Amino acid sequence: MILSIGMALLGGAIIxxxxxxxxxxxxxICGISGIVGGFIDPxxxxxxxxxxxxxxxxxxxVLLARLAPSTMQTxxxxxxxxxxxxxxxxxxxxxxxxxxxxxxxxxGLTRFSTRSVIATVMFMATGALTASVMGWLHRSTx
Amino acid sequence: xxxxxxxxxxGLLFAVGLGIAGMLNANKVIAFLDLGGHWDPSLGFVVxxxxxxxxxxxxxxxxxxxxxxxxxxxxPTRRDVTPRLLMGSALFGIGWGLAGYCPGPxxxxxxxxxxxxxxxxxxxxxxxxxxxxxxxxxxxxxGRAEQC
Numbered sequence: 248m249i250l251s252i253g254m255a256l257l258g259g260a261i262i263x264x265x266x267x268x269x270x271x272x273x274x275x276i277c278g279i280s281g282i283v284g285g286f287i288d289p290x291x292x293x294x295x296x297x298x299x300x301x302x303x304x305x306x307x308x309v310l311l312a313r314l315a316p317s318t319m320q321t322x323x324x325x326x327x328x329x330x331x332x333x334x335x336x337x338x339x340x341x342x343x344x345x346x347x348x349x350x351x352x353x354x355g356l357t358r359f360s361t362r363s364v365i366a367t368v369m370f371m372a373t374g375a376l377t378a379s380v381m382g383w384l385h386r387s388t389x
Numbered sequence: 390x391x392x393x394x395x396x397x398x399x400g401l402l403f404a405v406g407l408g409i410a411g412m413l414n415a416n417k418v419i420a421f422l423d424l425g426g427h428w429d430p431s432l433g434f435v436v437x438x439x440x441x442x443x444x445x446x447x448x449x450x451x452x453x454x455x456x457x458x459x460x461x462x463x464x465p466t467r468r469d470v471t472p473r474l475l476m477g478s479a480l481f482g483i484g485w486g487l488a489g490y491c492p493g494p495x496x497x498x499x500x501x502x503x504x505x506x507x508x509x510x511x512x513x514x515x516x517x518x519x520x521x522x523x524x525x526x527x528x529x530x531x532g533r534a535e536q537c
Contacts (some may be wrong), residue, residue: 303400
């Protein structure tokens with residue numbers, strides 16, 4: 248648990264650094280749903296930096312998959328239809344709510360944005376409720 | 390070009406941070422959100438570490454007149470708490486709790502070669518594109534939400 252917390256702090260610090268690099272050099276908020284949503288939106292014109300950021304995410308993923316594959320674990324006990332439903336909720340919810348864990352959770356909380364604080368409390372609450380109910384259902388079925 | 394390289398480096402760093410933090414392990418994320426069973430609170434420290442670093446650097450960065458390779462900072466300015474913000478965030482949380490993926494980890498995990506993150510990311514992009522299409526048709530009233 249101590250190691251897990253240490254890794255969480257270190258990884259978090261790297262995420263905070265990544266967000267700072269993007270803001271300092273490019274002037275953009277490091278919110279993944281906003282970056283991706285803007286990239287696929289045909290009405291936005293600033294595609295290059297968004298595509299480059301996503302390419303960076305994927306290259307980082309390839310490095311991790313090669314060097315530390317144990318860091319990537321898919322959800323056990325989940326059907327693909329459940330995962331697809333989750334993706335639909337996350338896609339629609341983050342665009343509707345204007346941000347996700349990175350945009351509201353990290354960047355928004357850092358700025359003490361009221362909208363982001365409320366959004367973060369909301370998605371933490373519904374996320375915990377959903378995972379807890381799912382876990383309870385799973386544990387109570389033999 | 391400098392903007393593209395900077396964005397790429399930020400994305401790369403972000404993915405590595407997610408991996409080290411444990412955010413790419415969907416079961417660990419679910420164990421963090423599932424308060425019954427064997428609760429694993431360690432992922433709460435990811436946001437603590439991220440905010441601690443970004444909080445200090447943010448103050449320094451915002452004292453600059455402009456970003457190094459850009460004309461101005463794009464910082465969200467809206468302060469109104471709308472039903473749309475609440476409903477969207479609630480919906481996102483339900484999806485996050487269902488499979489343990491939020492947008493960043495979902496996309497990064499596509500490179501693992503496993504099927505679930507590919508299905509998750511495809512569904513997420515489909516929902517985003519559909520949502521934007523409905524917005525353009527003005528089916529959904531209210532202007533576009535400022536994206537974080």
